[in-house]
Amino acid sequence: MKVKVYADIACPWSRLGAHRFGRAVGGVDGGREVELVHLPYQLDPDAPEHPRPLMEAMAEMFGRDRADLMAAEMTRLGAGEGVEFRFDRAVAANTFAAHRLLWFALCHHGAKVQAALARVLYEAHFRDGANVADHAELVGLAGRVGLDGGRVKSFLASDEGVAEVRERVAAARRDGIASVPTFVLENGELLGGSDRIEEVLRAARAVDGPGRVLATGGG
Secondary structure (H helix, E strand, C coil), rough: CEEEEEEEECCCCHHHHHHHHHEEEEEEECCCCCEEEEEEECCCCCCCCEEEHHHHHHHHHHHHHHHHHHHHHHHHHHHHHCCCCCCCEECCCHHHHHHHHHHHHHHHHCHHHHHHHHHHHHHHCCCCCCCCHHHHHHHHHHHCCCCCCHHHHHHHCCCCCCCHHHHHHHHHHHHHCCCCCECCCCCCEEECCCCCHHHHHHHHHHHHCCCCCCCCCCC
């Protein structure tokens, strides 16, 4: 059984949703084998590839006081679940290249490797201050989950996956998806929000019937 999720590496709620999914699946005995497949969504498709401090970008969008409150609350929520957010380090940059890399991982290595890569990308962005638009950074991050650096470098320098990822992002908006994370069940049902993981899993099992749960969803 596959559950798909539209998510963006730049979205802290997507980060938390992937973590909660992996924890919920891993803590269940019985059920159905579950894989979480990451689909691309860009909150800001026009974001520049040149990075700048994330808090600066948030202050422009929401105002300084609200941005500070949002960052503090997300940091508090993450800490309570073992997810580290360092908004003081994080940089805002275009996430398209990161989504292409996730597409590559899924196509060539499967959902389990893609989920591991998604976790690495989220941590690099929100904890380590990495620029996920930078190809050299992405090559190094891909190596952490066993992907061949030379192959990844060649892929990122090519046009492979560009049209496919752009179409998937556009299709999400055509389908009315306006926020992330949004989970997609095998029957096409959409469930939005990182706080609905148990509901997602119950609905997925109802769609597909009983079986075994395998944690390949994130962390």
